[in-house]
Amino acid sequence: xxxxxxxxxxxxxxxxxxxINASAAGVFLEALKxxxxxxxxxxxxxxxxxLEEKFYDMSKEDPYELELLKTTPSSALGSVRYKLKNAEEDxxxxxxxLEVFKKYNIRYFFYNGGNDSMDTCNKVSKYMQKVGYxxxxxxxxxTIDNDLWGTDHCxxxxxxxxxIATSIMEIYHDxxxxxxxxxxxxxxxxxxxxxxTAAAALAKHAGYGPDLIYxxxxxxxxxxxxxxxxxxxxxxxxxxxxxxxxxxxxDGKYISEYGTELAYKDSFGHVQLGGLAxxxxxxxxxxxxxxxxxxxxxxxxxxxxxxxxKTDVNEAVLAGEMAVKYAVEGKTDYMVAFERAAGPEYxxxxxxxxxxxxxxxxxxxxxxWIDENGTGLKQEFIDYAxxxxxxxSSPPMVNSLPRFARLKKVLATEPAMCR
Amino acid sequence: xxxxxxxxxxxxxxxxxxxINASAAGVFLEALKxxxxxxxxxxxxxxxxxLEEKFYDMSKEDPYELELLKTTPSSALGSVRYKLKNAEEDxxxxxxxLEVFKKYNIRYFFYNGGNDSMDTCNKVSKYMQKVGYxxxxxxxxxTIDNDLWGTDHCxxxxxxxxxIATSIMEIYHDxxxxxxxxxxxxxxxxxxxxxxTAAAALAKHAGYGPDLIYxxxxxxxxxxxxxxxxxxxxxxxxxxxxxxxxxxxxDGKYISEYGTELAYKDSFGHVQLGGLAxxxxxxxxxxxxxxxxxxxxxxxxxxxxxxxxKTDVNEAVLAGEMAVKYAVEGKTDYMVAFERAAGPEYxxxxxxxxxxxxxxxxxxxxxxWIDENGTGLKQEFIDYAxxxxxxxSSPPMVNSLPRFARLKKVLATEPAMCR
Numbered sequence: 034x035x036x037x038x039x040x041x042x043x044x045x046x047x048x049x050x051x052x053i054n055a056s057a058a059g060v061f062l063e064a065l066k067x068x069x070x071x072x073x074x075x076x077x078x079x080x081x082x083x084l085e086e087k088f089y090d091m092s093k094e095d096p097y098e099l100e101l102l103k104t105t106p107s108s109a110l111g112s113v114r115y116k117l118k119n120a121e122e123d124x125x126x127x128x129x130x131l132e133v134f135k136k137y138n139i140r141y142f143f144y145n146g147g148n149d150s151m152d153t154c155n156k157v158s159k160y161m162q163k164v165g166y167x168x169x170x171x172x173x174x175x176t177i178d179n180d181l182w183g184t185d186h187c188x189x190x191x192x193x194x195x196x197i198a199t200s201i202m203e204i205y206h207d208x209x210x211x212x213x214x215x216x217x218x219x220x221x222x223x224x225x226x227x228x229x230t231a232a233a234a235l236a237k238h239a240g241y242g243p244d245l246i247y248x249x250x251x252x253x254x255x256x257x258x259x260x261x262x263x264x265x266x267x268x269x270x271x272x273x274x275x276x277x278x279x280x281x282x283x284d285g286k287y288i289s290e291y292g293t294e295l296a297y298k299d300s301f302g303h304v305q306l307g308g309l310a311x312x313x314x315x316x317x318x319x320x321x322x323x324x325x326x327x328x329x330x331x332x333x334x335x336x337x338x339x340x341x342x343k344t345d346v347n348e349a350v351l352a353g354e355m356a357v358k359y360a361v362e363g364k365t366d367y368m369v370a371f372e373r374a375a376g377p378e379y380x381x382x383x384x385x386x387x388x389x390x391x392x393x394x395x396x397x398x399x400x401x402w403i404d405e406n407g408t409g410l411k412q413e414f415i416d417y418a419x420x421x422x423x424x425x426s427s428p429p430m431v432n433s434l435p436r437f438a439r440l441k442k443v444l445a446t447e448p449a450m451c452r
Numbered sequence: 453x454x455x456x457x458x459x460x461x462x463x464x465x466x467x468x469x470x471x472i473n474a475s476a477a478g479v480f481l482e483a484l485k486x487x488x489x490x491x492x493x494x495x496x497x498x499x500x501x502x503l504e505e506k507f508y509d510m511s512k513e514d515p516y517e518l519e520l521l522k523t524t525p526s527s528a529l530g531s532v533r534y535k536l537k538n539a540e541e542d543x544x545x546x547x548x549x550l551e552v553f554k555k556y557n558i559r560y561f562f563y564n565g566g567n568d569s570m571d572t573c574n575k576v577s578k579y580m581q582k583v584g585y586x587x588x589x590x591x592x593x594x595t596i597d598n599d600l601w602g603t604d605h606c607x608x609x610x611x612x613x614x615x616i617a618t619s620i621m622e623i624y625h626d627x628x629x630x631x632x633x634x635x636x637x638x639x640x641x642x643x644x645x646x647x648x649t650a651a652a653a654l655a656k657h658a659g660y661g662p663d664l665i666y667x668x669x670x671x672x673x674x675x676x677x678x679x680x681x682x683x684x685x686x687x688x689x690x691x692x693x694x695x696x697x698x699x700x701x702x703d704g705k706y707i708s709e710y711g712t713e714l715a716y717k718d719s720f721g722h723v724q725l726g727g728l729a730x731x732x733x734x735x736x737x738x739x740x741x742x743x744x745x746x747x748x749x750x751x752x753x754x755x756x757x758x759x760x761x762k763t764d765v766n767e768a769v770l771a772g773e774m775a776v777k778y779a780v781e782g783k784t785d786y787m788v789a790f791e792r793a794a795g796p797e798y799x800x801x802x803x804x805x806x807x808x809x810x811x812x813x814x815x816x817x818x819x820x821w822i823d824e825n826g827t828g829l830k831q832e833f834i835d836y837a838x839x840x841x842x843x844x845s846s847p848p849m850v851n852s853l854p855r856f857a858r859l860k861k862v863l864a865t866e867p868a869m870c871r
Contacts, residue, residue: 049625049626049629077631078630078631081631105625106622106625106626107622107625107626107629108629109625111629111630111631112629112630113630113631114630195852195853198853199758199853199854200752200756202853202854202856203525203526203752203755203756203757203758203854204751204752204755206468206524206525206526206528206755206856207468207525207526207751207754207755208751210468210526210527210530210531211497211530211531211532211533212496212497212500212530212532235853236853239850239851239853239854240856241856311730326750326751328748328750328751328752329747329748329750331745331747331748332623332626332627332745332747333619333622333623333747333752335626336622336623336625336626337619337622338622339618339622339759340758340759342852419851422851422852422853423851423852424852425849425852430844431658432658432838432841432842433614433761433841433842433843433844434614434617434618434621434654434655434658434841435618435621435622435658437621437625437659437660
């Protein structure tokens with residue numbers, strides 16, 4: 034275990050979740066305790082904040098507000114979608130990062146995000162190694178999509194899954210209130226992996242869920258879909274369908290793009306798409322006489338901190354804390370990951386995975402967890418997902434509305450050489 | 453005070469809310485305690501259930517499940533949108549109702565709903581009076597739209613308002629996470645009255661709300677809208693707009709119908725509308741270079757029992773209870789209503805309003821509560837609405853998912869003459 038004294042910086046990247054700030058709280062609160070960490074910075078808009086030398090001095094924040102980050106959704110520091118070029122092709126960004134790291138004596142780099150962000154993290158790590166700048170680099174996983182490789186699951190998923198399951202259970206009650214019947218199409222996020230849409234099966238498990246669930250792991254067939262919906266509509270009048278935004282046909286074309294042929298083109302010739310739910314609703318309206326309603330969970334599913342999973346929040350905090358502890362102990366070039374312990378009780382241990390093994394890979398829902406008809410999830414999925422949504426987390430309330438963290442965001446200034 | 457012995461029937465009508473079942477619980481639990489009430493029925497799908505002689509014997513239900521109705525959203529008995537003809541024009545339905553009332557010795561009729569439902573309730577009341585059938589008729593108010601005349605507010609509104617305010621506060625965090633800016637358009641229910649959309653101002657009051665709020669109480673001008681959005685977009689990059697689904701232009705044309713000209717027509721010539729949010733998103737996309745996102749709260753806003761207002765739930769229960777108590781005491785032909793007591797502390801008393809005064813009227817947001825620019829609400833609205841969302845109500849949880857009421861729904865059989 035080698036000692037390394039210097040500043041730490043933390044960045045948030047990719048789409049927000051209900052708990053990405055919980056990991057931030059874990060990193061900040063732990064880093065502020067560490068003697069070897071001489072300053073704790075939060076990068077504005079992830080890697081871009083470092084490139085632009087725009088980051089905040091987290092020691093200036095009220096500890097109570099840092100605590101509140103645990104139940105404040107989205108990315109409090111701002112997020113970014115920025116893909117670093119390969120260093121072999123273009124070193125510009127890397128040189129700039131190195132310059133900033135040296136200027137502020139940054140020796141700890143923590144990056145919180147999904148696949149793309151782990152790619153960024155990996156590239157930074159490898160570059161710093163190559164140029165011999167000693168810096169401990171740790172990835173902290175997050176994504177509602179739950180598609181990161183090398184970890185049992187990702188912080189952010191449990192809370193989004195709890196929101197989706199709860200909302201569907203409520204919609205289930207509303208969508209069958211009249212006796213003339215209704216087909217309800219629910220569009221859920223997840224471009225390539227169906228984990229979030231699969232969470233609809235938790236609602237079904239609890240007694241009030243969709244009749245049909247379509248994941249992007251399997252090709253989607255419009256005619257089979259129509260038959261399945263029609264069949265149930267005839268039998269039971271009320272039908273609820275959950276679809277992943279990312280479903281594609283057997284040729285790999287997104288079903289949401291089917292709308293293109295029908296859609297209005299603006300004066301620039303741009304197609305104005307209504308989204309997948311709207312495409313399917315229009316299709317069903319043309320093909321059936323049923324009352325049809327499409328519902329998109331949209332941003333709500335990734336920012337609903339009021340319906341957080343306590344398990345998820347705690348694990349997100351832990352992932353941040355452990356990233357700091359491991360880095361201070363001398364570990365680098367890893368992503369913090371979860372490994373489920375064997376046994377009937379749910380328990381996850383922290384492990385470390387090489388960044389290069391995680392970057393740019395995707396973990397999908399195992400095909401053997403999908404039922405024979407391709408429209409539902411088996412018990413294996415329930416056993417996997419149900420523990421992840423356990424425990425109720427919500428922000429403290431003021432006037433019965435959430436009280437979220439308010440950061441001062443004091444810009445960091447160049448440090449004196451010693452603290 | 454005259455004694456009247458007989459059965460009671462309760463029906464739910466119109467769009468569901470998070471607390472319509474709370475009023476049902478109030479009616480059922482109170483009616484089951486009353487000695488003069490010989491049987492307690494719940495009508496399947498409102499007035500239609502009575503016409504079709506399909507109603508449930510509520511004494512067969514587990515009391516715990518009736519308690520759970522207080523936190524179970526939507527209409528547990530099923531709802532209906534059925535307009536009774538005027539008795540002068542067509543007596544068929546009324547004769548049938550009378551027949552069923554006599555057969556089951558129904559002497560208490562409780563009807564839970566909004567404007568249209570109070571019209572039904574009023575018509576039934578007047579008919580029974582006309583033919584001299586003694587029956588106590590009481591309306592129980594409910595509507596997320598909050599547009600019932602004669603009452604300070606309506607059960608259902610407070611919970612929907614709390615959901616809308618909370619969700620907007622969360623979306624606010626998500627919708628400004630990247631630094632390239634975004635215009636977010638939120639579509640909120642309310643066809644003619646803007647109460648629900650106005651609830652967005654509660655989010656703003658709490659620090660994280662829409663920049664612009666457009667209610668149907670004022671004519672909507674597309675060019676003014678574009679200017680206002682563009683102006684803010686230039687200044688602050690992130691703009692959140694809340695619009696009522698019912699906004700119309702100065703000629704009374706729904707803005708959502710503007711999409712008609714752009715929309716795809718199916719093979720029958722039917723226009724497939726994407727809704728108001730989609731119309732405005734397409735409009736802004738064509739007119740600006742901004743990233744635009746439309747979000748419809750859809751059914752979620754009227755069934756989110758997990759984010760209920762305890763004040764709302766308690767008042768909904770109370771409205772049901774008091775309807776029964778007043779009816780047993782001899783009152784008839786009224787709707788139960790709320791009257792706010794003067795003073796700094798929120799307190800509402802129950803009062804009775806003549807059904808004929810309530811039927812088919814609408815209460816809108818007072819124009820003097822809307823700010824000069826027509827894009828925000830004044831403090832008067834906050835003072836009015838904030839007390840209504842106070843207190844946290846959510847269903848009991850099993851596996852961290854809601855446990856809703858499960859009714860047996862035992863169909864009533866013709867009663868013996870005496871109990």
